[in-house]
Amino acid sequence: MYIHAVSHYLPTQVVGNEHFTQLNGLSSDWIIERTGIVERRKAAPGENTNTMTIEVVKRLQDKADLSTIDLIVGGTYTPYDTIVSIAHEAQHYLGIADIPTISISTACSSLLNAIEVVEGYFALNKASRAIVIVSEHNTLYYNEQDTISGHLWGDGAAALLITKERQSDDDFAIKALLTGGAAHTPKATTGVMMKPADGGVTMPHGRDVFINACQYMPKASLQILERCGLTLADVDYILPHQANLRISRNVMNTLGLPEEKLISNIQRYGNTGCAGCAIALSEEWDRFQKGQHIVITVFGGGYSYGAMLVEV
Numbered sequence: 203m204y205i206h207a208v209s210h211y212l213p214t215q216v217v218g219n220e221h222f223t224q225l226n227g228l229s230s231d232w233i234i235e236r237t238g239i240v241e242r243r244k245a246a247p248g249e250n251t252n253t254m255t256i257e258v259v260k261r262l263q264d265k266a267d268l269s270t271i272d273l274i275v276g277g278t279y280t281p282y283d284t285i286v287s288i289a290h291e292a293q294h295y296l297g298i299a300d301i302p303t304i305s306i307s308t309a310c311s312s313l314l315n316a317i318e319v320v321e322g323y324f325a326l327n328k329a330s331r332a333i334v335i336v337s338e339h340n341t342l343y344y345n346e347q348d349t350i351s352g353h354l355w356g357d358g359a360a361a362l363l364i365t366k367e368r369q370s371d372d373d374f375a376i377k378a379l380l381t382g383g384a385a386h387t388p389k390a391t392t393g394v395m396m397k398p399a400d401g402g403v404t405m406p407h408g409r410d411v412f413i414n415a416c417q418y419m420p421k422a423s424l425q426i427l428e429r430c431g432l433t434l435a436d437v438d439y440i441l442p443h444q445a446n447l448r449i450s451r452n453v454m455n456t457l458g459l460p461e462e463k464l465i466s467n468i469q470r471y472g473n474t475g476c477a478g479c480a481i482a483l484s485e486e487w488d489r490f491q492k493g494q495h496i497v498i499t500v501f502g503g504g505y506s507y508g509a510m511l512v513e514v
Contacts, residue, residue, distance in 0.1 A: 203366060217243070218230070273328075278339075315381050355473055441483065
């Protein structure tokens, strides 16, 4: 599989830490120390996961021909509409008939699970050109007065055009992909939750989320490298789920890699859920050089995790 193009969209409204200082007394220095977040983006009235989906698909159209796609897979845990999914919205906008249109959710791991769905369709020869869309509207569901997690969340979206065969010398090759669930752990099903009718996004066991994220992302990264016959010495960049800068740094320390190899956007955008890694990949696309290896690793509520090795 190959990533032919990536696009991203971020709402224009910037919410700085001072907003939460005024709201609940959390100082900006404390938020930065605990999370690394300086500011985040918030969707405007009238914006939602479906409208942001259209925005990223438009941007993807500027980079590639989408007229022959034969599969759309969407990932989100913050839907605007639980019937008309972001994948349906993309198909409606593109006006392409009679193709599989699927939405999935494994919380913040949804990007890799969505790509894994594409991998399955490609393997069965049921598709050859797919769009993966990840779109999150966390601020629709969060409680910003919650001093545990209210200051973490941001909104944003990204889209990837993934093809079975190489389309260009500039394509990024997906060398391997793995995902897994960790719901067997004691606090997995209560660590972080999103109940629209009962408090929205809550994180009763944030410490447990932190510990497991720091465990599973390095573990998955090493597994994906081993599967490809590579070692940490072959890694040029690590792109972890953008949950918390302390988690990202912990992952790098566990792997024994310098922070110069860390790709991070949480400082500017907050936790944008399953869209975070794809937004970062889109922003950094021109930075990568031929032959470099990027490990994208994720961890989400439930719990779920995964890793993907990309070769430029």
